[in-house]
Amino acid sequence: xxxxxxxxxxxxxxxxxxxxxxxxxxxxxxxxxxxxxxxxxxxxxxxxxxxxxxxxxxxxxxxxxxxxxxxxxxxxxxxxxxxxxxxxxxxxxxxxxxxxxxxxxxxxxxxxxxxxxxxxxxxxxxxxxxxxxxxxxxxxxxxxxxxxxxxxxxxxxxxxxxxxxxxxxxxxxxxxxxxxxxxxxxxxxxxxxxxxxxxxxxxxxxxxxxxxxxxxxxxxxxxxxxxxxxxxxxxxxxxxxxxxxxxxxxxxxxxxxxxxxxxxxxxxxxxxxxxxxxxxxxxxxxxxxxxxxxxxxxxxxxxxxxxxxxxxxxxxxxxxxxxxxxxxxxxxxxxxxxxxxxxxxxxxxxxxxxxxxxxxxxxxxxxxxxxxxxxxxxxxxxxxxxxxxxxxxxxxxxxxxxxxxxxxxxxxxxxxxxxxxxxxxxxxxxxxxxxxxxxxxxxxxxxxxxxxxxxxxxxxxxxxxxxxxxxxxxxxxxxxxxxxxxxxxxxxxxxxxxxxxxxxxxxxxxxxxxxxxxxxxxxxxxxxxxxxxxxxxxxxxxxxxxxxxxxxxxxxxxxxxxxxxxxxxxxxxxxxxxxxxxx
Amino acid sequence: xxxxxxxxxxxxxxxxxxxxxxxxxxxxxxxxxxxxxxxxxxxxxxxxxxxxxxxxxxxxxxxxxxxxxxxxxxxxxxxxxxxxxxxxxxxxxxxxxxxxxxxxxxxxxxxxxxxxxxxxxxxxxxxxxxxxxxxxxxxxxxxxxxxxxxxxxxxxxxxxxxxxxxxxxxxxxx
Ligand code: SF4
Numbered sequence: 001x002x003x004x005x006x007x008x009x010x011x012x013x014x015x016x017x018x019x020x021x022x023x024x025x026x027x028x029x030x031x032x033x034x035x036x037x038x039x040x041x042x043x044x045x046x047x048x049x050x051x052x053x054x055x056x057x058x059x060x061x062x063x064x065x066x067x068x069x070x071x072x073x074x075x076x077x078x079x080x081x082x083x084x085x086x087x088x089x090x091x092x093x094x095x096x097x098x099x100x101x102x103x104x105x106x107x108x109x110x111x112x113x114x115x116x117x118x119x120x121x122x123x124x125x126x127x128x129x130x131x132x133x134x135x136x137x138x139x140x141x142x143x144x145x146x147x148x149x150x151x152x153x154x155x156x157x158x159x160x161x162x163x164x165x166x167x168x169x170x171x172x173x174x175x176x177x178x179x180x181x182x183x184x185x186x187x188x189x190x191x192x193x194x195x196x197x198x199x200x201x202x203x204x205x206x207x208x209x210x211x212x213x214x215x216x217x218x219x220x221x222x223x224x225x226x227x228x229x230x231x232x233x234x235x236x237x238x239x240x241x242x243x244x245x246x247x248x249x250x251x252x253x254x255x256x257x258x259x260x261x262x263x264x265x266x267x268x269x270x271x272x273x274x275x276x277x278x279x280x281x282x283x284x285x286x287x288x289x290x291x292x293x294x295x296x297x298x299x300x301x302x303x304x305x306x307x308x309x310x311x312x313x314x315x316x317x318x319x320x321x322x323x324x325x326x327x328x329x330x331x332x333x334x335x336x337x338x339x340x341x342x343x344x345x346x347x348x349x350x351x352x353x354x355x356x357x358x359x360x361x362x363x364x365x366x367x368x369x370x371x372x373x374x375x376x377x378x379x380x381x382x383x384x385x386x387x388x389x390x391x392x393x394x395x396x397x398x399x400x401x402x403x404x405x406x407x408x409x410x411x412x413x414x415x416x417x418x419x420x421x422x423x424x425x426x427x428x429x430x431x432x433x434x435x436x437x438x439x440x441x442x443x444x445x446x447x448x449x450x451x452x453x454x455x456x457x458x459x460x461x462x463x464x465x466x467x468x469x470x471x472x473x474x475x476x477x478x479x480x481x482x483x484x485x486x487x488x489x490x491x492x493x494x495x496x497x498x499x500x501x502x503x504x505x506x507x508x509x510x511x512x513x514x515x516x517x518x519x520x521x522x523x524x525x526x527x528x529x530x531x532x533x534x535x536x537x538x539x540x541x542x543x544x545x546x547x548x549x550x551x552x553x554x555x556x557x558x559x560x561x562x563x564x565x566x567x568x569x570x571x572x573x574x575x576x577x578x579x580x581x582x583x
Numbered sequence: 584x585x586x587x588x589x590x591x592x593x594x595x596x597x598x599x600x601x602x603x604x605x606x607x608x609x610x611x612x613x614x615x616x617x618x619x620x621x622x623x624x625x626x627x628x629x630x631x632x633x634x635x636x637x638x639x640x641x642x643x644x645x646x647x648x649x650x651x652x653x654x655x656x657x658x659x660x661x662x663x664x665x666x667x668x669x670x671x672x673x674x675x676x677x678x679x680x681x682x683x684x685x686x687x688x689x690x691x692x693x694x695x696x697x698x699x700x701x702x703x704x705x706x707x708x709x710x711x712x713x714x715x716x717x718x719x720x721x722x723x724x725x726x727x728x729x730x731x732x733x734x735x736x737x738x739x740x741x742x743x744x745x746x747x748x749x750x751x752x753x754x755x756x757x
Contacts, residue, residue, distance in 0.1 A: 141711075142676045149710050157710030204680055207629050207659045211636065212677055233677040234633055237711035253706065259634035303637070324644040342634060342730055579633050582674070 005029070005049055005086050013039055018091075023514035024275050028087045033105050036090055040111045043077060043086075051077035051086065052404050054112035055519070055528060056545045057119055059126030063152045065534055069093060071103040073128055076517055076530070076545075080404065080418065083425045087517065092128065107133040114407030117553045125150040125239070140232035140582055149240050156237075156244050192218045197225055204233045208311045208568040211578035215555070215571075219564060227559040227567060229552055234582040242542035246508040247273050247531075248349055250542065254529075255343040257546060258580040260303045263296035263334070264522045266347040271428060272518025272529040273349045276511040279483050284474030285351035286430040291364065291467040292337070292346065293429075294460040295330050298371070300523035301453050302327040305378065308450075308572035312391045319381060326374055333363050349509070350484040351477030361468055368465060375457060382450070392447035396558035396570040399444050406557070407550045410525030412574065415452045416444035422521040433470065436463050446573035453575075483509050508537035515541075524548055524575055546580035614751035621665075621691070622744035623653035628664040630684065632671025635698035635730040639670045642733035649733075652740050661687040666743070668736070669722075672700035673713045685720045691750060695739050696722045699729045 006029055009017050016035030021028045031039050043051040056076040063070050075088040092103035107130035109115045119130040120139040127148030130136055138145060147154055192199050203214035212233035218225040238257065242250045254269045255262035267289055274281060281289075306323030309316040331341040336357055338346040346353050382388045398408065400416035413420055421438045423431040439455030441448035477484045485504055486497035511533045519528040525547025532541035551574050558570045611619075631639055642649045649655045658664040661684045673681055685694070696716050699705030702725040704714035716722060723746055724739045731739075 140676075145675075155710075158704070158708035158712075159714050204677065205628075205630050205661075205684055211631060211633075212680075233674060233680065234672065235674050235676060235711050236633075236672050236707045237709040240711075241707065241709050256634050256706070259637055321645045324641060325646060328641070328644075328646050341732065342637060 003027075005043070005084070008046065008049060009039060009042070012042060024278055024516060026085065026087065026516055028089050028515065030089045030091065033090050033092055036088075037106050037108065037111070039088070040075070040108050043088075044111055048082075049079060049084075050081045051079045051084075053078040053080050053409075054108070054114050054118075054407055055526065056517075056530065056543065057108070057115055057122055058530065058543045059122045059128045059150070060532065060541050061126060061150065061152045065540065067091075069103070070101075071126070071128055073105055073122065074530070075108070076528070080420050085426075085517070085519075087515075102127055102129050104129045104131055106131050107136075109133055112407065113405045114550060114553065117549065118407075121549075124148070127151060138232075140235040142232075149237065150243075154240075156240055192216070192226065192228075196220075202567070203230075209571060210307065210576055213552075213571070213576070213578055213581070215567065217559075217564065217567065222563050222565075224559045224562050224564060224567065227556050229555050231549070231552065231578075231581050234578045236579075236583065238544055238583045239542050242544075243539055246537045247511070247539060248508060250539070251348065252343065252345045254544075255345055256579060257544065257583065258300075258522065258524065258527070258548065258577045259342060260577055261296050261300040261523050262342060262344045263346065264293045264300075264520065265527065266345060267293050267429065268518060268520040268522065268527045269529050270347045270349050271520065272516055272531050273511070275516045275518050276514065276531050276533055277349070277483060277509065278512075279350050279478050279480050281351050281429075281478060282475045283430065284472060285476050287467050287471045288352055288356055288476070289347060289429050290431065290434070291464050291471065292334075294463045294467070295333060295364070295367075297460050297523045298457055299327045299330040301457055302330075304453065304523075304572075304575045308575070309382065309388075311568045311572045313387055316381070319378070322374065322377070326371060329367050329370070333360070333367065336360065336363060348477060348484070350480060351475070353477075355476040361471065364464060364468060368461060368468075372461065375454070375461075379454060383454075389447060391566075391569055392450060392573070393443075393445060395446045395562060395566045396573055397443075397445045398554055398558050402557060403444075403554070406554045408525070408554050410522070410547055410551065411449055411452045411456065412525070412551060412554070414438065415441045415448040417442040422519060422526060426519070428520060434463050434466050436466075446569050449573045510535060510537050517543075519545075522547055524577070524580075525551055527580075544580075544583050546583055548574075548576040548578075548580045549583070552576050552581055615748070617752050618748040618750055621750075622747040624656075625654040625666045625693075625740070625743070625747070626656050626658045626664045627654055627666040627668050628661055628684065628688070629657040629659045630667060630670075632669065632673065632677070633700065635670035635701070638730040638733055639668060639697065639736065642736050647733040647737070649737070649740070652737060652744070654740055661685075662689060664688055665691060666693045666695065667720075668695045668697050669701040669716045669720075670697040670730075672705065672707055673716050673719070674711050675713060678713050678719050681716065682719045691747075693723045693743055693747065694720055695724045695726060695736075695743060697726045697736060697739070698731055699727060701725075702727065705729055 006020050013035055016032045016039055018030040018032055043049050055078050058074050060072045069091050071092045073090050078085050092105050107119055119133055122128050123136055124138040124140050125148055198219045200217050203209040204212040214230040216228045254265040257265050302323040306320035309319045334344055335341050338344050400418040403413045403416050417440055419438045419440045424438055436459045439452050441452050481500040486500055490497040491501055513533055513535045515532040517528055517530045519526050527547055528545035530543030531539050534540040559567050696702045701716045704712050724743050726735050726739045728735050
């Protein structure tokens, strides 16, 4: 299918298109940097292509791949009308060797607004300069940071941690006494009119920002003139860490990205690795994955519902309690399955880490019996609640066009009337065997998002019910011994199994050279993992696209012209998790 | 270290009335009495950093119910709180903010480092994360776990209460 894209590009820009690579069903088109803007505009506007969603922009430092030039920037495009994905690879001109080199490329912010933050992130972490970017400053790291961590010549950092620190030892005398200097980090304050308007600061410690988000709000009376999020207070170097450990060892890290939906994160990551390896997952494991990720979707929406209701009204504290009570029921199932409540790491490359416990199905059935009643209670409490409606209706409107331009996905996009859900559009993990609907709404405001998420909960219940029927019995993990450990009893009888076991544990598996971009529909939007393999057991480049990060960029647009108090509604209705925003 | 040690201070009523529950006349050392009052009315700062913060919220919800230990009144302002639970990884960008929040709290104040990240950097031994929040503020109780279960947080609060009890009225040293 994507050949159409290549053919059209080749026909229209014969000089600019430098090549094409196909790998496991994904197409990478190499484009010369000089023609990037023209090509991008064509890809977006051509009626047969319509790549209207820019999923991701990230840089690749190819220093250790031995490719020249050293830096390349990558654009992941998705065409919502045609359900097509293509990747543009743009090798950047060498600006000369040495430490100081800063490769440059044109900014695509004029074509897809979502590029704004993505390019800032690439600038911050990879040191690629985007010409024509409206405000190219660091976004995740402090403004006074030196260097660009994702470059291959930047050390991963860290330090040895002494677990036997005692305060009498002079070596640890500084502990707890070292006062850090506190530079004022300006977000995009420079554009704000600090004399005519009131500029106030929300966060990073604020009860309604859902973590360490900071908002700089410019007010005219109570009207919001602009609202600029400042992120990065939880930047934890996921990508750099991922590039220093073996593929399978990153699975526990993805739990900690969007920590209220660890199962879905696991699924997204292992599916990307499976695509890279080209392994098949047994049917039983696929259904189990669907059940667990849908349970996770419910748990994640429960966190959203409870906190959102409490933020907005300040009085529906009981609802938060109920929502968390039902989340606990799901966490109990997870604990039964894998031993952990939140950080599950249950999905393994090739299947599940170990078989489902015997009581799993009964536990899920038990949950399915109780939960619909509570759903009805929630709806009775909120749907026609005058306070709830007054605080949500007409607040934070984001039309489908604006949403796509800003790269916003998930319930926010569906609440604007665009039935875009990867589970239907590009089914993975056997979602096409299930019968479910994609709830949408047309009002595009916070209330519509509430309704869409509530309807999604009902659909998740439907999916889980069908999943239980289909689940059956079967192997929980692939029998490809190059990827998955052999069962214990095989090891004691077969030399070959022992060797496989030894190899996997000591060296890990080695995917073929290539690159993939695995996307899934997380509770919050499209979560994607980009992987570049150089043939070793460690990913050469690991890219995480967090839906919260991209969605958060819409705050400014959604909060403008609203009231100050509506900002809380807007942030709550985007449903962010800062672990994933800052990565 | 069981409950016996945790109950190292108790109020002994003097003068009858034990059957009807009325305390009657109480004789106690003032500093012990102040410590006793403080330890059952910890006001944690409403502040969460990462995954551990979600377990911290769970600890406050109906199932685990932190109010059983007298620490449920989360205050949104550091000036009203005497306990800060560092629940998550502290990045280099966040570190000055954490320090400032701590400085804004009134004495006496206590710190719980919840989770591996706050205690020692946890899984993130890299350029972005401060390897243990004790590099910037003094920590009273460390809670291992990634994330620690709410029960573990409660155990930390019980241990902290012990410490608060012993603290008396005086100034904090160091
Ligand atoms: S200790 Fe674990 S769960 Fe807690 S913040 Fe760190 S990574 Fe997250």
